[in-house]
Amino acid sequence: MYDAVVIGSGASGGAVAYTLCKAGYKVAILEKGRLIRREEFSKDELSYARRDLITPNLFDEYHVIEERVDGKWVATPTYESGWSFWNGNIVGGSSNLMSGMVHRMHPDDFRLKSKYGQIEGANIVDWPISYEELEPYYDLVEELVGVSGKYIPHQYEPPRRKDFSQPPTKENAVVKLFDKSCKALGITPLVTPRAILSQEKGHRKACYYSNFCGSYGCSSGAKSSSRETLIYPALATGNLTLLSNTHVKSLHSSKEEVKYANVVNTLTGKEKKIAARLFVVAAQAHESVRLLFNSANRHHPQGLANSSGQLGKNLLFSGGGSGQGELHEESLKEITLDELMTTGLFVNRTILDWYFVDHWWEGRFKGGSVEFMFEHQNIISRAVKNNVEEGKLVWGEALGKRLAKRFKEQKSIRFEIFNDWLPNDNCFVSVDESYKDKYGMPVGKLRIEGHPQDIKVGKYIAKKCEKILKKMGAKNIYSSISASASQNLVAGGCRFGNDPKRSVLNKYCQAHDIPNLFVADASFMPTGGSVAYTWTIYANAFRVADHIVAYLKKENT
Amino acid sequence: MKRRDFLIFVSVTGLSPSIQAREDNRFKKEFAKQKPIIKAVQDHMFPKQSNIPSAHSMQAIEFLLQTIAHKSYDKDIRTFILEGARELNRREKGKFLSMSKEKKEKSLRAYEETEYGRVWLSRIMTLTMEALFSDPIYGSNMQEKGWRALDAYGGYPRPKTRYLEDV
Ligand SMILES: Cc1cc2nc3c(=O)[nH]c(=O)nc-3n(C[C@H](O)[C@H](O)[C@H](O)COP(=O)(O)OP(=O)(O)OC[C@H]3O[C@@H](n4cnc5c(N)ncnc54)[C@H](O)[C@@H]3O)c2cc1C
Ligand code: SF4
Numbered sequence: 250m251y252d253a254v255v256i257g258s259g260a261s262g263g264a265v266a267y268t269l270c271k272a273g274y275k276v277a278i279l280e281k282g283r284l285i286r287r288e289e290f291s292k293d294e295l296s297y298a299r300r301d302l303i304t305p306n307l308f309d310e311y312h313v314i315e316e317r318v319d320g321k322w323v324a325t326p327t328y329e330s331g332w333s334f335w336n337g338n339i340v341g342g343s344s345n346l347m348s349g350m351v352h353r354m355h356p357d358d359f360r361l362k363s364k365y366g367q368i369e370g371a372n373i374v375d376w377p378i379s380y381e382e383l384e385p386y387y388d389l390v391e392e393l394v395g396v397s398g399k400y401i402p403h404q405y406e407p408p409r410r411k412d413f414s415q416p417p418t419k420e421n422a423v424v425k426l427f428d429k430s431c432k433a434l435g436i437t438p439l440v441t442p443r444a445i446l447s448q449e450k451g452h453r454k455a456c457y458y459s460n461f462c463g464s465y466g467c468s469s470g471a472k473s474s475s476r477e478t479l480i481y482p483a484l485a486t487g488n489l490t491l492l493s494n495t496h497v498k499s500l501h502s503s504k505e506e507v508k509y510a511n512v513v514n515t516l517t518g519k520e521k522k523i524a525a526r527l528f529v530v531a532a533q534a535h536e537s538v539r540l541l542f543n544s545a546n547r548h549h550p551q552g553l554a555n556s557s558g559q560l561g562k563n564l565l566f567s568g569g570g571s572g573q574g575e576l577h578e579e580s581l582k583e584i585t586l587d588e589l590m591t592t593g594l595f596v597n598r599t600i601l602d603w604y605f606v607d608h609w610w611e612g613r614f615k616g617g618s619v620e621f622m623f624e625h626q627n628i629i630s631r632a633v634k635n636n637v638e639e640g641k642l643v644w645g646e647a648l649g650k651r652l653a654k655r656f657k658e659q660k661s662i663r664f665e666i667f668n669d670w671l672p673n674d675n676c677f678v679s680v681d682e683s684y685k686d687k688y689g690m691p692v693g694k695l696r697i698e699g700h701p702q703d704i705k706v707g708k709y710i711a712k713k714c715e716k717i718l719k720k721m722g723a724k725n726i727y728s729s730i731s732a733s734a735s736q737n738l739v740a741g742g743c744r745f746g747n748d749p750k751r752s753v754l755n756k757y758c759q760a761h762d763i764p765n766l767f768v769a770d771a772s773f774m775p776t777g778g779s780v781a782y783t784w785t786i787y788a789n790a791f792r793v794a795d796h797i798v799a800y801l802k803k804e805n806t
Numbered sequence: 807m808k809r810r811d812f813l814i815f816v817s818v819t820g821l822s823p824s825i826q827a828r829e830d831n832r833f834k835k836e837f838a839k840q841k842p843i844i845k846a847v848q849d850h851m852f853p854k855q856s857n858i859p860s861a862h863s864m865q866a867i868e869f870l871l872q873t874i875a876h877k878s879y880d881k882d883i884r885t886f887i888l889e890g891a892r893e894l895n896r897r898e899k900g901k902f903l904s905m906s907k908e909k910k911e912k913s914l915r916a917y918e919e920t921e922y923g924r925v926w927l928s929r930i931m932t933l934t935m936e937a938l939f940s941d942p943i944y945g946s947n948m949q950e951k952g953w954r955a956l957d958a959y960g961g962y963p964r965p966k967t968r969y970l971e972d973v
Contacts, residue, residue, distance in 0.1 A: 289973045293965035295940045300878040302970050308881070331880070460961035468963055593961070628939045628958045633932050642851075642918060642927055645911075649856030649955075656956035 251277045251490070252801060254510055254525035256497050256540065258282075259342020260783055261770040261790040262531030263475025263483070264394075268794030270488040274801060277523060278480070278489065279512055281496035282338035285345075287477065290466030294627050298464050303346075304335035309687040312535070315696040317675075322696065326684060334695065334736045336533065339466075340493050341476025343533065343737060344783065348463035349444035349472055350620050351396060352780035353387045353407045353788075355604060356380035357615075361669075361776050365615050371671035371700050372563055374775050377747050377756040380407065386788035394787055395450065395473040398442035405604035406439070418447045418456055420597050422588035423662065426581065427598055427621065430720035436713070441599045441620060444473035444783065453477055458593030460626050492523075497540060498690050500528060504548040506765045513688055527765045527801065531790070534772035535564065538678040538742040539693035541768075554743070554753050554760035554768075561678035564695065565741035565777040568703035569617055569666030572711055572718070572728025573624060575659045580722025589660050596622045596662065600717075603710050604779060616706055617668025617779035619714055624661035631656070662723060664714045666707050666730070668779045671700035678742050699732025740771035740782055757796040758789070764800075769793050830875075833884070837871060840891035844870065846903055847894070847927070848934050850910050858955045861934050869937035869946040870930075878969055883929065890926030941965050 252274035255262045262278060269276045282303070296302050305311075307328040314332065315324045327333055337343030357364045359376040367373055388410070390396065397415035400406075417440045424438075431438040445462075449455045453470035462472070470477045483489040494515045500507045501522070509524040530537045538561045542552040552560050578586040603616040624631070635655045636643050643651055670676075675698035680691035707730035718726045746752030749761035758773045760766040769790045771782050778785065845867040852861035861867070874884045895902045898913055905913060917923030937944070938952035943965055946952070953959050967973065 285970075285973055291963050291965040292961035293941055293943075293970070294960065295936060295944060296965065296968075296970050299936070300969070302878055306878075465961075590957075592959075626958075626960075628953065628956070628960055629936055631958075632935045632939055632956075636928075636931060636935075641915075642924075642931060644851035644931065645853055646856045648851070649858040652956060653857040656958050 251275050251523070251525040253277075253527045253529060253797065254279060254523055255529045255531055255769075256510065257342060257531035257533065257537075257770065258340050258475060258480055258491070258493075259337070259531065259533060259770070260344040260475050260786045262529070263341065263344070263479035264787055264790035265529050265531060265767075265769050265794040265797065266489055267479040267483045268791060269797060269801075270483040270486040272798045274488060274798070276483070276489050277525065278491050279495045279497050279510060279523065280340055280342075280491070280493045281515060282340060282342075282493060284340040284491075284493050285466060287466075287468060287470050290468050292459065292461040292465055294461070294629050297346075297466075298627055299629065301333060301335070303337055303339050304333055305338060307331070307333060310335070311684075311686070311692055313681065313684050313692060313694040315694060317698060324694065332736070334535065334693075336737045340480060340491065341474045344474040345466045345472070345476060346464050347444065347472070347474075347783060348622070350441050350599075350622075350781060351444045351784040352442060352599070352618060353409075354380070354383075354778035354780060354785055355405060355407050357605070358776065358778035359383075361615065365613075368671060368700070368702055371673050371702065373672065374744075374746065376775060377745060383785070383788050383792060384408075386791045387784060389791055390784060390787040394444065394478045395446045395453070396442050396444050396784065397447040399440040401437075401439050403437060403439060403601055405601040413442065415447050415450075417441075417597055418443050418445055419458060419594050421591060421594040421623070422584040423576070423596060424598060425583050426721050427596065427662075427717070429583070430717055431600070434716060434720055436600060436602055436717065439599045439601060441595075441597045442784075443595070443597070446471040446473070452481070458595075460593040463625060464627075496688065497532075498543065498688055500530075500540065500544040500553060500766075502544065502546060502549065502553060502763060502766075505763065507553070507763060526804065527767070527797065529767045529769050529797070531769040533770055534739040534742050535678050535693050535695060537768055537770055537772050538564075539680060539691075541743070542678075542680040543690050549762065554762050554766060556762050557750050557753060559744055559751060559753050561742050562674075563672035563741045563744060563775065564676045564678055564697075565670045565672060565739070565774060566676075566697070566699075566734040566736070567738040567777065567781065568668040568670040568699060568732075568779075569707040570711065570728065570730035570733075571663060571665045572714055572726065573661050573663045574715075574718035574721070574723025574726035575661050576721065576723055577659045580724070582722070586658075592626065600714075603713060606709065611709060614702075614706065615669055615779065617666055617710055619667070619710060620665045621717075622663055622665070624663050662718065662721070664718075664728075666710045666714070667781055668703060668706045668710065670777055671702055672741060672776060673698065673700050695734075697734045699734075704730055704732060738782055740774040740777050743768045743772035744775045745773040746775065758793045759796070759800075767793060767797060833875065833888075836888050837875075840888050841867060841871070842903055843891040843895050844887070844930065846910070847891075847914065847930050850907070850914065851931055852934055852938070859938060859951045861937070864938050864946045864948065864952065866934045866937035866946055869940075869944060870933045872945065873933060873936065876969065886926065887929060887933075890922070890929070893922070893926075943968055
């Protein structure tokens with residue numbers, strides 16, 4: 250029997266498996282996806298960015314998205330809409346595909362309610378842990394998993410003990426123009442920390458600026474995916490059994506403990522049971538919740554770990570939106586068009602000036618962070634995006650002219666805003682017997698609605714960002730802020746907290762109801778902070794793993 | 807589209823190999839019928855003498871067939887591609903192919919005025935752009951002519967197989 254079974258091999262599952270294997274425990278990872286090795290990845294846009302090849306076919310496995318339309322809740326299966334909520338189902342999970350822009354959460358994000366008070370219609374609570382408790386694990390991720398960057402002190406930059414040990418990834422000359430424009434506006438540009446190695450380290454090579462990073466696997470090992478940084482080293486201990494193509498349908502439990510996982514081999518369809526002393530769910534927030542619902546039994550009729558009725562509630566995405574502008578040769582000044590057009594190099598700029606806002610007119614509120622980057626360099630999608638003028642398709646010779654101009658004479662610079670997606674009663678995961686996947690299990694049904702405050706904050710920040718683009722000389726600037734869900738940034742649904750009546754997990758992400766059940770991914774988060782989640786996901790999973798080691802030791806004695 | 811009932815049924819039983827083969831056959835026959843219409847639309851949208859290679863020179867119609875026949879392609883959209891071609895020709899009383907360039911332009915712009923036609927034309931355009939700008943391994947974008955026309959080369963390494971096969 251394994252000491253622990255970990256469900257999901259992504260950022261969170263990898264961190265737990267690594268820690269337990271290093272501590273000498275026998276671990277099995279159950280991962281529904283297959284293994285794609287470093288040398289097998291390629292920059293095949295059609296396969297990686299335009300088809301469901303590393304995520305399930307939506308006709309086989311899907312989600313149901315419930316949104317409010319004209320005052321009524323309308324449920325649409327994703328095989329109807331094509332809007333996939335799968336993010337990367339291969340060994341290493343979506344961490345293989347991330348762009349790697351990462352940040353620590355600010356200390357005040359851990360005590361949002363005490364600091365900023367309640368907002369009507371939002372279920373804001375303080376976290377049961379503080380920044381200080383997570384800080385050593387943020388440090389650990391920086392070293393072990395790998396985050397490169399450069400520390401520039403800033404009032405909203407979380408405190409840190411020392412500078413990054415790896416310098417930032419290389420930057421496109423456009424940063425000269427960017428930094429100058431920010432300074433002229435009294436805005437402080439910061440260097441984006443990236444979960445990408447700028448220098449070789451151990452078995453991983455440095456980034457070679459391949460041009461296609463987000464949505465693609467990394468062929469040098471530079472990207473800090475769970476597969477490169479945690480799964481391979483865990484395998485090297487001899488304590489890890491990696492079971493890929495193994496989809497977990499449900500967990501079987503008594504009143505007191507989980508006994509085994511019911512799994513199906515995705516290639517052969519064969520089912521079996523896998524037993525362990527302890528189970529760690531790390532399937533990404535919405536899928537972890539679904540698994541716990543689908544594991545309901547007579548002892549736990551509302552789903553595992555759900556005596557509070559809180560399972561699935563307060564699902565979070567990332568609030569905000571994005572904007573863009575075009576840089577053309579005539580407005581470049583300090584840099585040349587050739588420099589701008591150099592491929593692969595990053596923009597690497599973050600603004601934290603509006604993380605907290607205290608404005609004489611707008612008031613005092615929690616704001617957010619902004620990342621600046623080039624528009625994704627995917628060729629097909631850039632071409633497809635540029636084929637409409639005044640509501641009509643452009644074709645014929647006009648299309649050829651338009652595309653040549655679009656690709657050769659300008660480059661678009663983008664910003665993405667990350668602000669809190671306030672937890673609220675209309676954003677949650679449930680399951681519904683009438684929607685099942687090909688394995689006969691109910692799929693996750695996500696009701697999605699944002700809080701109006703999220704839009705207000707997003708718009709406030711977008712206006713500031715548009716000013717930066719304008720100062721840079723960009724043309725055709727636009728932004729779009731909405732409550733549309735960021736399907737690749739998901740958290741919440743298994744709140745952690747000290748009160749078993751109001752939370753699913755305790756402060757160590759152990760189910761209040763079942764001591765040998767842990768949830769390690771972002772579903773523990775009661776509020777999401779205003780940065781992308783992955784650094785926090787990695788850090789918290791290492792923290793949880795340390796607690797699991799202590800738990801297993803105690804069980805042994 | 808009432809795909810849900812179908813899906814739930816199929817998910818439990820799975821398609822039997824013989825039904826699958828029959829489906830594939832029916833699709834191939836129907837495609838052969840609509841191929842000239844689809845090709846004519848592609849050629850109109852991506853003509854010769856443009857800054858980007860023509861649909862004809864890039865064999866975009868072959869790419870389109872192989873792409874929508876592949877299992878990774880949404881099967882409802884596959885059906886829609888064929889239906890939309892049939893509908894276009896029906897609107898033109900079977901005369902679309904024999905029309906002059908000017909008449910075709912008028913016909914397609916009129917089709918675009920309908921919601922259905924707009925979505926269909928946009929699909930054909932997307933599939934043709936996928937031909938021109940995908941990795942040459944997919945059979946189009948020969949000698950990277952599509953990429954060269956735009957000075958856009960994607961990234962390395964390039965795929966060695968289509969659709970991550972053998973990966
Ligand atoms: C294109 C893209 C860009 C991104 N960019 C950024 C970024 O710049 N910054 C940032 O912070 N974050 C980014 N992210 C998000 C980041 O990848 C995720 O936050 C992170 O990987 C989540 O970790 P996780 O462990 O919760 O889930 P994942 O890493 O997704 O791992 C979950 C794993 O569980 C498996 N699984 C699910 N269900 C089952 C089951 N029933 N049985 C067995 N296995 C199962 C899945 O197949 C998957 O491998 C990006 C994501 C994507 C897709
Ligand atoms: S080489 Fe660099 S840019 Fe390319 S995928 Fe890896 S980390 Fe990203």
